[in-house]
Amino acid sequence: MSFQNPVFIPGPTNIPEALHKACDMPTIDHRSPLFGQILHPARDGVRKVLKSENAEVFIFPSTGTGGRETALSNCLSAGDQILAARNGMFSHRWIDMCQRHGLEVQIVETPWGDGLPADLYAEILAADTQHQIKAVLATHNETATGVKSDIAAVRRALDAAGHPALLMVDTISSLASVEFKHDEWGVDVTVSGSQKGLMLPPGLSFNAISDKAMKASESAGLKRAYWSWAEMAGPNDTGYFPFTPATNLLYGLNEAIDMLHEEGLDNVFARHKRHGAATRAAVEAWGLEVLCQVPEHRSPVLTAVMVPEGHSADNFRAVTLRNYDMSLGNGLSKVADRVFRIGHLGDFNDLMLCGTLSGVEMGLRDAGIPYRAGGVQAALEVLGQKFDAARAAA
Numbered sequence: 001m002s003f004q005n006p007v008f009i010p011g012p013t014n015i016p017e018a019l020h021k022a023c024d025m026p027t028i029d030h031r032s033p034l035f036g037q038i039l040h041p042a043r044d045g046v047r048k049v050l051k052s053e054n055a056e057v058f059i060f061p062s063t064g065t066g067g068r069e070t071a072l073s074n075c076l077s078a079g080d081q082i083l084a085a086r087n088g089m090f091s092h093r094w095i096d097m098c099q100r101h102g103l104e105v106q107i108v109e110t111p112w113g114d115g116l117p118a119d120l121y122a123e124i125l126a127a128d129t130q131h132q133i134k135a136v137l138a139t140h141n142e143t144a145t146g147v148k149s150d151i152a153a154v155r156r157a158l159d160a161a162g163h164p165a166l167l168m169v170d171t172i173s174s175l176a177s178v179e180f181k182h183d184e185w186g187v188d189v190t191v192s193g194s195q196k197g198l199m200l201p202p203g204l205s206f207n208a209i210s211d212k213a214m215k216a217s218e219s220a221g222l223k224r225a226y227w228s229w230a231e232m233a234g235p236n237d238t239g240y241f242p243f244t245p246a247t248n249l250l251y252g253l254n255e256a257i258d259m260l261h262e263e264g265l266d267n268v269f270a271r272h273k274r275h276g277a278a279t280r281a282a283v284e285a286w287g288l289e290v291l292c293q294v295p296e297h298r299s300p301v302l303t304a305v306m307v308p309e310g311h312s313a314d315n316f317r318a319v320t321l322r323n324y325d326m327s328l329g330n331g332l333s334k335v336a337d338r339v340f341r342i343g344h345l346g347d348f349n350d351l352m353l354c355g356t357l358s359g360v361e362m363g364l365r366d367a368g369i370p371y372r373a374g375g376v377q378a379a380l381e382v383l384g385q386k387f388d389a390a391r392a393a394a
């Protein structure tokens with residue numbers, strides 16, 4: 001069996017060797033005091049990465065989707081109204097989950113490739129004078145389309161209307177790669193997962209919870225058992241878990257957070273922005289289009305590229321996989337076969353990006369997609385700009 005590494009899909013991302021090693025530990029008794037020494041720093045570490053002083057953090061053994069269900073089921077009651085924009089497959093799936101729990105979702109249909117429309121949220125919230133809407137959902141980074149939304153603007157919309165709805169944000173593909181400010185943006189529940197910006201294997205989901213959301217959970221009517229915050233809170237505070245924790249992933253999480261601070265979170269965010277800009281320069285030079293048309297909404301962690309009418313993105317991806325052993329993200333649902341996605345999140349560096357873009361450029365040629373040569377060269381120019389000042393000074 002051959003193993004591809006690195007990967008260029010927008011998650012799960014490449015696992016640095018140091019994190020493989022950090023997870024590779026013998027079994028411990030998770031009901032011994034030793035476990036607290038792993039759990040407490042992990043919870044503190046997540047809180048710090050999402051920029052909160054006091055949020056309650058719970059870590060579940062699950063993928064990110066479980067974290068979304070945890071957020072809904074702890075704070076809401078059947079029949080509650082929810083406000084959510086649908087601008088891609090991942091926001092769609094959260095809406096679908098709400099509906100299956102008997103929540104009434106007011107869906108703001110948004111073109112796939114656009115950011116969530118905070119101005120429309122503002123209008124809807126202002127009109128809801130009876131405060132029927134109990135929660136506002138936002139997907140920070142829509143991984144299906146390569147769109148980053150403005151969460152601060154959603155908070156402003158809530159505040160302008162004086163609206164008490166909870167703000168719940170999916171940061172599964174953005175946390176630790178894109179700047180996020182849980183406290184400053186007044187987020188009530190931040191949802192995330194381990195396998196994207198945190199560079200770990202899949203298997204951990206996070207909820208970071210405001211006092212207001214904790215309070216709401218005391219009277220919320222949806223059923224929850226495994227996902228119960230209340231059942232997690234008691235044991236967690238003394239360093240224990242109500243069931244078996246994913247201990248080996250928690251070792252990895254502590255190491256991942258150390259690595260992020262060693263590089264500096266702001267440097268990590270800048271690295272992804274720069275890789276995003278270089279990728280877009282390549283796409284433009286190839287004469288192809290980025291799905292997200294609005295530059296400030298373009299995601300720093302992935303780029304969804306449209307193939308010209310009459311051509312198949314999936315065939316292109318199959319050709320690059322066959323010829324170069326390189327996987328790119330596929331187009332999901334509405335944009336299936338129309339786009340391919342280049343992931344540049346998590347543990348990613350300049351040379352990996354150059355390899356990715358070279359693979360794309362060769363694949364375009366092999367798959368007979370009309371393009372102009374020179375995308376890789378354009379990306380090299382953007383990457384090199386970082387060192388222009390140093391060169392000029394030398």
Ligand SMILES: *Cc1c(COP(=O)(O)O)cnc(C)c1O
Pocket residue numbers: 011063064065066090139141142143170171172173193202
């Ligand atoms: C990956 C992803 C999910 C799904 O998370 P899983 O870990 O696959 O359950 C949800 N939302 C966004 C924005 C994602 O990128």
